[in-house]
Amino acid sequence: MNIIVCIKQVPDTTEVKIDPVTNTLIRQGVPSIVNPFDKNAVEAAIQLRELHGGKVTILSMGPPQAKDALKECIVMGADEAVLVSDRAFGGADTLATSYTLAAAIRALGKFDIILCGKQAIDGDTAQVGPEIAEYLNMPQVTYAAKIELVNEKTLRVHREQDDCYEVIEAQMPVMITAVKSLNEPRLGTVWGCVRACRGEIKLLTAADMPVNYDRLGLKGSPTQVRQIFTPEARGLGKIISGIPAAEAAEQLAQMLCKSIG
Amino acid sequence: MAIRIINEKCIGCSLCVKVCPFAALEMVDGKAVIGIGCTACGVCVEKCPVKAIVNEEEQKFGVVNVALYSGVWVYIEQHQGKIKDVAHELLAEGRKLADELNCELSGVLLGKDVRGLCKEVIASGADKVYLVEAEEFANYSTEGHAKAITQLINDHKPSVILMGATPDGRDLGPRIACRVGTGLTADCTSLAVDVEKGLIEWTRPAFGGNIMATILCPNHRPQMGTVRPKVFKRAAQDFSRSGEIIDVQSTVVPTDIRTKLVEIIKVTTAACNLEEAEIIVSGGRGMQAPENFALIKELADVLGGAVGASRAAVDAGWMPQFHQVGQTGKTVGPKIYFACGISGAIQHIAGMSSSDIIVAINKDPEATIFKVADYGIVGDVFEVLPALISEFRKIKEA
Numbered sequence: 305m306n307i308i309v310c311i312k313q314v315p316d317t318t319e320v321k322i323d324p325v326t327n328t329l330i331r332q333g334v335p336s337i338v339n340p341f342d343k344n345a346v347e348a349a350i351q352l353r354e355l356h357g358g359k360v361t362i363l364s365m366g367p368p369q370a371k372d373a374l375k376e377c378i379v380m381g382a383d384e385a386v387l388v389s390d391r392a393f394g395g396a397d398t399l400a401t402s403y404t405l406a407a408a409i410r411a412l413g414k415f416d417i418i419l420c421g422k423q424a425i426d427g428d429t430a431q432v433g434p435e436i437a438e439y440l441n442m443p444q445v446t447y448a449a450k451i452e453l454v455n456e457k458t459l460r461v462h463r464e465q466d467d468c469y470e471v472i473e474a475q476m477p478v479m480i481t482a483v484k485s486l487n488e489p490r491l492g493t494v495w496g497c498v499r500a501c502r503g504e505i506k507l508l509t510a511a512d513m514p515v516n517y518d519r520l521g522l523k524g525s526p527t528q529v530r531q532i533f534t535p536e537a538r539g540l541g542k543i544i545s546g547i548p549a550a551e552a553a554e555q556l557a558q559m560l561c562k563s564i565g
Numbered sequence: 566m567a568i569r570i571i572n573e574k575c576i577g578c579s580l581c582v583k584v585c586p587f588a589a590l591e592m593v594d595g596k597a598v599i600g601i602g603c604t605a606c607g608v609c610v611e612k613c614p615v616k617a618i619v620n621e622e623e624q625k626f627g628v629v630n631v632a633l634y635s636g637v638w639v640y641i642e643q644h645q646g647k648i649k650d651v652a653h654e655l656l657a658e659g660r661k662l663a664d665e666l667n668c669e670l671s672g673v674l675l676g677k678d679v680r681g682l683c684k685e686v687i688a689s690g691a692d693k694v695y696l697v698e699a700e701e702f703a704n705y706s707t708e709g710h711a712k713a714i715t716q717l718i719n720d721h722k723p724s725v726i727l728m729g730a731t732p733d734g735r736d737l738g739p740r741i742a743c744r745v746g747t748g749l750t751a752d753c754t755s756l757a758v759d760v761e762k763g764l765i766e767w768t769r770p771a772f773g774g775n776i777m778a779t780i781l782c783p784n785h786r787p788q789m790g791t792v793r794p795k796v797f798k799r800a801a802q803d804f805s806r807s808g809e810i811i812d813v814q815s816t817v818v819p820t821d822i823r824t825k826l827v828e829i830i831k832v833t834t835a836a837c838n839l840e841e842a843e844i845i846v847s848g849g850r851g852m853q854a855p856e857n858f859a860l861i862k863e864l865a866d867v868l869g870g871a872v873g874a875s876r877a878a879v880d881a882g883w884m885p886q887f888h889q890v891g892q893t894g895k896t897v898g899p900k901i902y903f904a905c906g907i908s909g910a911i912q913h914i915a916g917m918s919s920s921d922i923i924v925a926i927n928k929d930p931e932a933t934i935f936k937v938a939d940y941g942i943v944g945d946v947f948e949v950l951p952a953l954i955s956e957f958r959k960i961k962e963a
Binding site (some may be wrong): 391394428445469529550 | 585588600601602605608625626732736739742744746748749751766772773777780781825828831832886894901910912930936938940944949951953955957960
């Protein structure tokens, strides 16, 4: 089974702080990590390979330093990693990003399964996976909490809904996005570390792929950021302390009743 | 728009590198250089002390004649013949947008035997309902729904499409946006209209709620966005409103759909439908043990609310994943959110900060959760929760 996993290097948003003076994000010193849901996707791919054989290729679009994220996936046990990087990709929104990744996947060959994380924690859009599937004319199952092979052509996926799981059978090739409860991503092996150190990360630039340059980066992005601002802090609330629980509860209940009418 | 550095003006102060939210700038030989991560957000343009950074118009790909597109559409998500609340919320907001833009509001309803729902859509504010009924729409499928809605868009050219940011809405939206080649803004928390340009200003959180971004889709149509449930309020339904039902013949055939829904596994009760809940009572590490969640459930029960949990409580195995609120769990926006024994990690706050009222109960007065709380009690959850339960019981009975 040939599996490709699309990952993104993201800032660890838990470490992101706002500069109170300039009102901008402080990125310095914020570690870059593999997007957590993407790690679930990598783990799922490795587990499928362990059960059914095949190859796991990791793909990422980003700046040169995204190589570190790709290496982390090799450490986990992926077979190969490819970085898609070019100045021409700068400013891409989800549509231009998925166009580029779909072109890269075409350039890399045929795959039975494309796995992605359900969304990236910096943008939270959950759009790139479905858009890749659209460009490659594949069926998709998003929010996968369980993935099993039914037969050579079909996967069975438990799709996490608000209040239930949908069991969906999908014909391969198929694009699947992973949620956290799909698995527990492994840390990696010593052998993986050795391979990550020795192995080369393959680089694809725009010239290496069948692309229309007008559809890349900013030019190929229908959306435009008008403004970025920090959300208004909530006003300091009414905090009750230093009185017995029963009294505090009574005060709170009254205040709540008043404020919602 | 494209960001460009005017090299002659750049003094190499590196302020732009520091302020860039996307870490897309770096200093090379004493000059700023823009890298692949640039989204042309313009933060650096404002901050540059010597005006060495400019934001220039750039010719975009796939631009359409926007004058040909008009009308606001709301995708009416329904499951087993019941319309999701978020669709009614979007009809209320869509009504406002359509009035500001001086155009019609339409609902798009797909399903099997769902004609009866049209009057509800009209009562919630729509002027028209595009109704596509077929066996293939008995259940949601990405490919069937995407094909039908894309065809409707091509035939009727709406300017704006709103969808709920539900699992299905977020599955379907990008598929359609990609097929018609337009922009989609996900998970919006507020919408506004630039009347002069006829543009929707889509505002959404990013970076785990640390910043907000306002997004436009100026030259492509339709302008699409998904909106989180509970962001907007439903309007009172008016069943005396009249509207037009437009029957649309489906061209979807079974072979268009390469996935099959074979089973639905119900795992939970109403107590965990967090996205639609008006009140949520959540517990965290401070609950100390799984059996103590009985208190959380009891308070939720009394208030008719749902039960949530922090990541710590889910990771410890005290509550199933379905209940997790936060960045790696669910994003919720109830009227009242109770955080009990939750310290308030940024990831948790990212998932609940759009709640109308946040109530925190924690024994540590320094806990971060109190910084976002509208009301708080510093105290032991095991004393405060039983007291609250009996207090609300009294109010309920009165």
